[in-house]
Amino acid sequence: xxxxxxxxxxxxxxxxxxxxxxxxxxxxxxxxxxxxxxxxxxxxxxxxxxxxxxxxxxxxxxxxxxxxxxxxxxxxxxxxxxxxxxxxxxxxxxxxxxxxxxxxxxxxxxxxxxxxxxxxxxxxxxxxxxxxxxxxxxxxxxxxxxxxxxxxxxxxxxxxxxxxxxxxxxxxxxxxxxxxxxxxxxxxxxxxxxxxxxxxxxxxxxxxxxxxxxxxxxxxxxx
Amino acid sequence: xxxxxxxxxxxxxxxxxxxxxxxxxxxxxxxxxxxxxxxxxxxxxxxxxxxxxxxxxxxxxxxxxxxxxxxxxxxxxxxxxxxxxxxxxxxxxxxxxxxxxxxxxxxxxxxxxxxxxxxxxxxxxxxxxxxxxxxxxxxxxxxxxxxxxxxxxxxxxxxxxxxxxxxxxxxxxxxxxxxxxxxxxxxxxxxxxxxxxxxxxxxxxxxxxxxxxxxxxxxxxxxxxx
Numbered sequence: 001x002x003x004x005x006x007x008x009x010x011x012x013x014x015x016x017x018x019x020x021x022x023x024x025x026x027x028x029x030x031x032x033x034x035x036x037x038x039x040x041x042x043x044x045x046x047x048x049x050x051x052x053x054x055x056x057x058x059x060x061x062x063x064x065x066x067x068x069x070x071x072x073x074x075x076x077x078x079x080x081x082x083x084x085x086x087x088x089x090x091x092x093x094x095x096x097x098x099x100x101x102x103x104x105x106x107x108x109x110x111x112x113x114x115x116x117x118x119x120x121x122x123x124x125x126x127x128x129x130x131x132x133x134x135x136x137x138x139x140x141x142x143x144x145x146x147x148x149x150x151x152x153x154x155x156x157x158x159x160x161x162x163x164x165x166x167x168x169x170x171x172x173x174x175x176x177x178x179x180x181x182x183x184x185x186x187x188x189x190x191x192x193x194x195x196x197x198x199x200x201x202x203x204x205x206x207x208x209x210x211x212x213x214x215x216x217x218x219x220x221x222x223x
Numbered sequence: 224x225x226x227x228x229x230x231x232x233x234x235x236x237x238x239x240x241x242x243x244x245x246x247x248x249x250x251x252x253x254x255x256x257x258x259x260x261x262x263x264x265x266x267x268x269x270x271x272x273x274x275x276x277x278x279x280x281x282x283x284x285x286x287x288x289x290x291x292x293x294x295x296x297x298x299x300x301x302x303x304x305x306x307x308x309x310x311x312x313x314x315x316x317x318x319x320x321x322x323x324x325x326x327x328x329x330x331x332x333x334x335x336x337x338x339x340x341x342x343x344x345x346x347x348x349x350x351x352x353x354x355x356x357x358x359x360x361x362x363x364x365x366x367x368x369x370x371x372x373x374x375x376x377x378x379x380x381x382x383x384x385x386x387x388x389x390x391x392x393x394x395x396x397x398x399x400x401x402x403x404x405x406x407x408x409x410x411x412x413x414x415x416x417x418x419x420x421x422x423x424x425x426x427x428x429x430x431x432x433x434x435x436x437x438x439x440x441x442x443x444x445x446x447x448x449x
Contacts, residue, residue, distance in 0.1 A: 066445055121396035128392055132384045141449040142379050145442045146393060149372065152438055153397050160400035163423060164407065202434045 016195035028188035046196035054084030062147030074140035080205035234323025279409035296374035321443035364428040365405035371435035422449035
């Protein structure tokens with residue numbers, strides 16, 4: 001991917017984020033029940049969608065690295081994991097800030113919150129592991145196995161946490177979602193989602209490129 | 224196929240023989256189990272009801288902590304004594320080595336679990352004998368889930384810096400579903416309910432075990448070569 005494409009993507013991401021801010025604060029109306037607090041959704045939901053995209057790419061990169069043995073796949077997986085952890089972090093923090101005024105608590109062991117937190121921990125561990133292995137080829141293989149286990153575990157975590165909550169506490173604190181989303185709100189959400197995805201792709205390309213330079217540089221100094 | 228089973232058996236036999244002669248893991252793990260029992264008692268106080276309410280969680284906490292110590296060591300000897308290269312040179316499918324290691328780990332874990340359970344029953348005054356059958360099913364499925372990923376991650380971290388730290392940091396988040404399922408199922412079983420009441424959890428555990436086992440078999444070779 002040439003530097004030019006990356007730069008254009010960065011510019012687009014910047015424009016889209018500006019449009020997203022305008023849509024979230026200007027165009028979208030004040031939500032009837034929650035008021036302005038609801039506008040956190042324009043960060044919260046795009047962040048979690050981006051995180052899922054990132055973890056999907058970790059799986060793709062991990063399988064690719066195991067199948068081909070090429071480092072480029074591993075760099076994709078590593079870069080996507082870093083961004084995935086960041087966006088999951090944004091999701092959890094923005095969710096907490098949203099939860100305090102609406103549910104009255106920063107954190108609750110709700111099924112979705114719990115599985116998101118577990119996801120965060122799994123991939124944070126993945127990043128820790130990557131940091132501990134210096135040789136790129138070795139790191140690629142070891143990390144790819146953890147990437148595959150982590151991804152295969154996502155549905156298992158999802159169901160276990162869901163049942164855990166269902167069995168212990170049938171009535172959840174979470175109110176029903178504002179089900180039929182109003183047109184302007186949906187539109188603002190869409191703009192922000194596109195913006196986050198563009199930002200993610202831009203950062204991903206930059207990070208992959210940086211990792212490529214790192215991998216190219218280390219052997220010369222070692223030998 | 225016979226060659227595969229033979230290689231699995233040889234790895235298992237070797238590990239058990241080493242364990243029998245050195246008694247490195249088992250002795251320390253049994254002592255550790257006894258210590259855990261005291262720790263839990265001191266942490267929760269003398270209230271028997273509170274202790275019994277927390278029992279399913281405590282049992283699995285004990286197994287997981289013992290597992291972190293026991294499983295984490297299972298490949299260290301291979302690294303330290305350069306046996307790793309010997310394993311790599313083994314002809315044929317490398318997943319046989321994983322299977323052998325897994326079997327050895329399951330046997331060590333099983334032994335530790337039996338002792339922990341006996342100690343729990345004795346010291347905390349719980350009647351575990353009457354629920355032994357259903358409890359054994361939950362234990363078997365849960366231990367398999369712990370050991371499949373544990374063995375894979377032990378191999379993975381064996382040659383990595385700060386492996387003692389990395390192993391639990393990697394293993395524990397992945398084990399969240401196994402822990403939730405086993406603790407819930409154990410709770411149901413200890414309450415004297417039939418095993419069918421825990422059916423959903425047992426199916427989840429069995430499914431998770433299968434997924435972990437298949438991934439372990441498929442990816443072990445890459446770790447061995449890393």
